[in-house]
Amino acid sequence: MDVIRQVGALRLAVGQARVKGQRVALVPTMGALHQGHLSLLDCAAQHGELRVMSIYVNPTQFGPSEDFTKYPRPFDDDCELARGRGCDIVFAPADGDMYPDGFCTTVSVNRLSETLCGASRPGHFAGVATVVLKLLNLVQPDTAVFGRKDAQQVLVLRRMVQDLNVPVRLIAAPTVREQDGLALSSRNVYLTAEERRQAPLLYRGLQALGRAFEHGQLDTQRLRASARDIIAGATLFSLEYLEVVDTVMLRPLDRVDRTALVALAARCSQSRTRLIDNITLGGEL
Numbered sequence: 436m437d438v439i440r441q442v443g444a445l446r447l448a449v450g451q452a453r454v455k456g457q458r459v460a461l462v463p464t465m466g467a468l469h470q471g472h473l474s475l476l477d478c479a480a481q482h483g484e485l486r487v488m489s490i491y492v493n494p495t496q497f498g499p500s501e502d503f504t505k506y507p508r509p510f511d512d513d514c515e516l517a518r519g520r521g522c523d524i525v526f527a528p529a530d531g532d533m534y535p536d537g538f539c540t541t542v543s544v545n546r547l548s549e550t551l552c553g554a555s556r557p558g559h560f561a562g563v564a565t566v567v568l569k570l571l572n573l574v575q576p577d578t579a580v581f582g583r584k585d586a587q588q589v590l591v592l593r594r595m596v597q598d599l600n601v602p603v604r605l606i607a608a609p610t611v612r613e614q615d616g617l618a619l620s621s622r623n624v625y626l627t628a629e630e631r632r633q634a635p636l637l638y639r640g641l642q643a644l645g646r647a648f649e650h651g652q653l654d655t656q657r658l659r660a661s662a663r664d665i666i667a668g669a670t671l672f673s674l675e676y677l678e679v680v681d682t683v684m685l686r687p688l689d690r691v692d693r694t695a696l697v698a699l700a701a702r703c704s705q706s707r708t709r710l711i712d713n714i715t716l717g718g719e720l
């Protein structure tokens with residue numbers, strides 16, 4: 436596995452793979468890799484002979500009071516994990532290459548970026564869309580793989596790719612969970628022991644909602660109530676949102692009459708960690 440920091444060297448390596456007829460699959464990450472990220476590499480292996488993982492903690496997607504400086508950066512461990520899971524290239528660009536002096540372009544995927552997580556994280560999805568478009572332009576992969584855990588991110592990026600005619604296929608890979616159901620996240624390390632004990636109730640709430648839907652409940656107020664009842668047991672968490680929305684424009688639904696995304700965000704009172712999770716009803720993302 437090669438660790439490449441320079442844009443020129445990246446282009447050369449990808450160009451050589453293409454000459455050999457290899458398809459290129461990109462897994463964009465911010466590092467602090469866990470089994471969820473590694474499962475994205477497995478998915479990439481199904482779509483490309485050259486697997487590139489980018490590791491870049493993108494400053495523009497963090498708000499001023501968010502965890503950019505304390506975001507974990509175990510770069511050497513990340514490289515070892517990526518190597519062990521069959522990654523061919525780790526691309527770790529420098530800030531100066533991603534955001535050179537005078538940088539003043541932003542990709543805004545309007546409407547989709549303003550709801551759910553976007554409501555409390557203004558500018559977050561513009562930061563994500565901008566850096567992902569840059570990574571897609573740098574690597575020019577056939578396929579890029581993202582985790583379904585960040586469902587809104589997937590839908591925002593899908594919209595961007597469609598709206599801007601970006602020649603790439605986006606794949607949304609399933610969420611990987613701990614045995615007790617907690618979705619893997621690089622931010623789980625921030626949880627206090629008691630928060631960690633309560634955290635699986637978020638997914639259990641979503642599962643209860645999913646079961647109510649399977650039993651024929653289509654009314655989204657009632658569905659949300661079935662999740663809230665369980666999540667209320669997580670006394671150290673306060674729900675920021677729990678919404679049932681369509682999977683194209685993320686508009687709230689009164690009834691589940693098409694594929695729906697059920698998404699939540701919750702904030703812990705002790706560590707201030709913010710966790711997100713989701714399920715879909717009546718189809719996949």
Ligand code: PAF
Pocket residue numbers: 463464465491493496563566567585588
């Ligand atoms: O999901 C993430 O880790 C980031 O938002 C991404 C897609 C790598 C962009 O910085």
